[in-house]
Each structure stands twice: as structure tokens, then as C-alpha cells.
Amino acid sequence: MRDGVPIGLGYFAVSFSLGIMARNIGLTPLQAAVMSILNNASAGEYMGLTMIAAGASYWEMALATFITNARYLLMSCAMSQRMDPATPFRHRLFMSFDITDELFGINIARPGYLNPWYMYGAMVPSIPGWAIGTALGTLAGSLLPLRVVSAFSVALYGMFIAIFIPPARKDRVIAVLVALSFVSSWAFAHLPGISALSDGTRTIILTVALSAGAALLFPRKEAAEG
């Protein structure tokens, strides 16, 4: 649980900016908190909010959530290989609930089989940190000066940047892919016709196209890593 405390605190700060965004599109603090308790996903919830704002269909929402959270599929695969066969099945169900970038990171970094109780301990500060931060962001967004809100609203992007830059530094294919993503995302936002598509739809199209292209041209040699 001790390892979960800094994660919970970080979640609190970042989810605050998610709350501000939720408020901007008209969610109540309760709705925002429920969303965070049930989802525990920064990019996924961000994507979900843009889909709600765009009035997307439930199918689009499901597809967008799937694409944005697809990395958890990979993490879950990796974690499933590290479970002690003697661990009761129900632990797999409970542990799955809060597979996030950070909790995956600290769990997979420990040697040997995964310990369900280590995971649960880390979840104790993480889940409330994330949910309360979102609710407070939704509440306090209107009380804070504009400049503070403006500053908080980049926290989420800062977290995204911290996820894709370190691997881009180590791997040239990822670096080029990130640069291509920036350029094509910018182009899609400005090209006539395409820019009329919703943010979520453009993100899905670009993610599938660029990732599939990279997978065809530069298949990974090593076994997939988180």
C-alpha cells in the first residue's frame, strides 16, 4: 500500500484536470466521480468525455473506449503470464479492475509471481485519489481563477507526454511514429472535410492506421512489453 500512496496523490492532481473538463461539458461532480470509480483510465475517460461532448452513439463510445484503452489489453496479457497457477481464479477478476499504467508498472516490476494483495494495497489509495480528484475538479473548476484552471488543464497532457516520450527516446520507430502522429493529427484537425469528423473518430482512424502501418513495416522482435 505504501507504493500506492504517491500514485494516489499523482492521480488526485491529474484527475482534477479531468474534472475540469467534465464540468466544461456539463457533467455533475457525482457523474464525474462515478465515471472515475468505474473506469480508472485517464486517456480512456478523456476520450469518453469528448465522445459525450460530441453526442456520439453508444457504439462509437464503445469503439473509442476500446481503442483508447487497448494498451490495458496488452498489460492484462502480460499480467496473466505472471499469475501463480495456485492463485484462486477470483483474484484475476478483482485485480483486473484497476490495471492502469502505474499499477501495472509497480506490479510487473516486482520479481516472481504477482501478489494479489500487493495489488489490492496499491488500489486502496489509488482509486479514491482518482475519483475524489475528478469530483473536486468538477466542483472547484468554477471557483478557481481562470489562470489556475488553465494551468491544471494541461496536467493530463503532461501525463500523456510522460508516457510516450521515454520510449520514443529509446526507440527510433516510436519517435518517428510520435512525430507522424502529431503531424497527421494536426493535418486532420485542419483539412477541409476531415476536420468535420469528431475528435474521437479522428483519433480512432489515426490510431488504427498508424499503428497497423508501423506493425506491418516494423514488427516487434521481442515479446510484447508493457
Next chain:
Amino acid sequence: MKVYLYILVMAGVSYAIRAIPMTVFRKPIKSRFIQSFLFYVPYVTLAVMTFPAILNATQSQISGAAALLVGVAAAWLGADLFKTAVACCAVVFILEFFV
């Protein structure tokens, strides 16, 4: 009400993604294409969602651009998730005194 339905759809998909491999796949995925595709997906999604959206998240595009540059620099130099996010916030907070 509609919002709760959206949230339920999100939650259902998010949980399925996390729980299905944990409970079903006891062996590694074999397709190298699927493996590579899944490997690249997070980076592309996050990069696409970050830019150009970060420019419009702040009151002025200049502070958004500065936050992006500082965030990239901080992460490049090894700052973790939390520190990078704080650095981005600080830049915007300070810059918007002036712009």
C-alpha cells in the same frame, strides 16, 4: 440519465479489456502483427490526443505550446508522470501572468 448510460458503456468496455486477457489467455498471443499493433497503439493514441489539443486547452496558444515543449523536455530528461504534469502546469501558470 444519458450520461450514466455513456459511463456504463465506457465502464463495461474498460473492464472487459482488462479482465478478458487475465482470465482467458493463459498462453502468450502468437500473432506477431497483433502483438506489434498492440505495442504501438498506446503511443499513437496519446500522441494524437495531445497535439494539437494541448494548444487549445489553455487561454492562449502560446502557453499551450510552451507546456508541450517543457513537457517533452522534462519527460526526455527522465521526469516521471507526476513531475512532467506539474512542470506543464507551472509553465502555463507563470506564462499566463504575461500573455
